Amino acid sequence: MKTILLIEDNADIRENTAEILELAGYRVLTAENGKMGVEQALANRPDLIICDIMMPVLDGYGVLHIVNSNPGLSGIPFIFLTAKSERVDFRKGMELGADDYLTKPFDDTELLSAVEGRLNRFRNVGPTAADPTSRVQPNELNHFLDSAQSAGGLQALSVDRKAHRVLKKQFIYTEGDEPTRLYFLKSGRVKTMRINTDGKELVTGLHGPGEFFGYLALIDNTPYTDSAVTLDESELIYIPQSDFQQLLMAQPGVSRQFVRLLAGRVDEIEKQLLGMAYGSLRRRVADALLRLHEQLAGGPIQLSRDDLAAVVGTATESLIRTLGEFKQDGLIDVSNAGIRVLQPDKLRRANW
Known part of the structure; x- marks a missing residue:
């Protein structure tokens, strides 16, 4: 039995959609916001995710980004639910790697056809378009x-x-x-x-x-x-x-x-x-840490200082000095386990 994770903040839509999917023979997990949905997915990897875009705590774009970045979740077919029909929403979702869209309100046939189509494509091809890094278990x-x-x-x-x-x-x-x-x-x-x-x-x-x-x-x-x-x-x-x-x-x-x-x-x-051409050293180090932080789903960055300096494109001594400044500012933690980003939002928004 295939497992579908349904992430939708509207209780009526969530319950009705789950009921349709269960009647069609699917096992359905539900979540009322993006954060809870990601937690559900990490606890029990689903075969497909259906996710609303506009939600509190963490929106659908954020959910898709985490799914694509996490080695344990990447490759799961992903369908967006949206009440909007503007081109910009479709374009942004497809650029992030969404497999399909359902515009609310949708009928039972549209829902089940989209689900069957995504599951069949995943079964026949392997990795899906939702996996921009081509990561395979x-x-x-x-x-x-x-x-x-x-x-x-x-x-x-x-x-x-x-x-x-x-x-x-x-x-x-x-x-x-x-x-x-x-x-x-x-x-x-x-x-x-x-x-x-x-x-x-x-x-x-x-x-x-x-x-x-x-x-x-x-x-x-x-x-x-x-x-x-x-x-x-x-x-x-x-x-x-x-x-x-x-x-x-x-x-x-x-x-x-x-x-x-x-x-x-x-x-x-x-x-x-x-970044190397125009970014300051602090900006380049911050961007490199953020990329690795997202790639490792928040886990410690275990790279030698020489390798991390080569990622940034700077001297090892300059990297070490910048890491020390970030640690002093409380933005990162440095230990034997590696470098852990503590405040990604501040690193991302900082104007260096």
Whole structure:
């Protein structure tokens, strides 16, 4: 039985919608605001989320952002409920990764058709458009590849699904290498980076469990423009280049997934470059901490000072000094467990 999480602050709509879904054979969890909805999702991962946009405490956009950023929730199909029909609301929701919209009032048929459509798409394709980082639960990778193979009609998919253990601080590939495979990170952490002629390092990406990486060079059929190094002892699954290319050609859903992934990476890198060009050091450090804070769902940021400095694009000594100032201001906590952001709103709003 599929579980649906319904987040709606209007009691009548919430109860009526839940009743329709239960009659259709779904298990329904309900929440009256976004904060309670996120707590419900974390406690019991649903197969689909239906969420109102305008709510107290935490609105629907905030819920979707948390769902996409949390490794334990990302990839869940997401349907927005809204009483508005303005284009700006639709555009904002789709940019954030919503799978579908239902405009209130809606009838039973519209509701059930939207739900069935999203669940079927998730079952047949694997990761959904609601997952801009293409994060997949490690135990779902085989299902994803099997589904893509079946949907694409491939006769043979020689994907090496064995997990390869790679020790900490080992290069997976280096700038200039010819790409031979797509990488799926089952456990551990990997950074991608570039090194300039002076030997200075700039971290261009941080990847955690459930993420693909190394796909840009495969799609473009060009040598790697960066290097990938393990930050921890990691487990990687290798998908040969030929099989990845067959997946892209045979299954449009897989292609769309990686197009969205590429678009997201380009946007992230553009913001990083703009920050380095025009942002103050405090602003750049704050933005880097906020990105990692959201990526880790509020957990401690466990990066060496050298790696964090490479993310920001500054000297390690400058980073340490800025972290000390943030700690003194009560914005962060620094301990052996890592860096924990205490006041993200103040970091975000500060005018440095």
